[in-house]
Amino acid sequence: MSKFLKARYCSLEVYTPGEQPRDKKYIKLNTNESPFPPSEGVIKAVNENEVRDLRLYSDPTANALKAALADLHGVRPENIFLSNGSDDILNFSFMAFTEKGAMFPEISYGFYEVFAELHGIDYVKVPLKSDFSVDPEDYTGDGKMVVIANPNAPTGLCLSVNDIEGILKANPKSVVVIDEAYVDFGGQSCYPLINKYKNLLVVQTFSKSRSMAGARLGFAIADEELISDLERIKYSTNPYNINRLTMAAGVAAVKDNDYYMENCQKIIENRDYTTRELEALGFYVIPSKANFIFAKSDKIGGEELYLKLKDNGILVRHFTKEAIKDFNRITIGSKAEMEAFIKATKQILEDIK
């Protein structure tokens, strides 16, 4: 740290992304990426002509991509905001809608607390119920922005659209951000409620179900006034926030929606397979609607299993937080990857007997 850094940033606890090691080839089940490549349409769209056009700025209005997404979801382009990954939208929301502070579940996506700290926001971390589920009754705000990942991470548990509607009704004076990064793996999106609730901001991403984590593309769906608030922040930070290659890839990915939905079905099948196999090995697996499962065993500690899997060339995500330290979050990959994971786990349990 240099002596030039502003005091308020010196004590920041930054977000720790999952490992992206380069030392050898791992089976990567640690950052919830897709095992499937982008669609053929995406691969064709990112072509030589697009690369040549990189000398030009990208379209700051992103009209083509907004139109494609609006069409897919049956909303208007004015209801869509685009950003360089959905993390950026969450960041903008913490900047924009937190006059009275923010509240979010104590165990959830770690970035919420980082954004709150970054912007010096007064925030409340709401404990989960003992079964790790979110109790919607807890979110009766006094004007605090509510942020809920649905399905939640790292648990994979979902609230129903009815529950979300209850939270919207209980918080008429604040924005309710529903982070639907994992919604395509069996959850139900609440975006149809934007017509009824002007305080609803639904955030989704191309990183997980659309095999584009490396392209950095996220979007929000909301009433057009909330969207225009986000646009104000965008035009005050980075008007060209979607690069040309990502824009072209995004339009093609929306066109190829069926391909991605089929991939999600395969992930759901592999999730069921992995859950069954782990349960047969005595694991407790939280029922997940995401492309990961959260599991623990009373035969082996969370960290020990994580380290032993890593020795075997398989990466999963372990969190050191006390309440969840017995668990590992395991991304659902291809069938072959999950078979390798189960085989290695079986062997590890044998070896410690």
Ligand SMILES: *Cc1c(COP(=O)(O)O)cnc(C)c1O
């Ligand atoms: C992965 C993830 C994101 C971030 O996605 P990007 O679009 O890649 O920035 C946001 N929220 C949750 C809960 C996530 O797991």
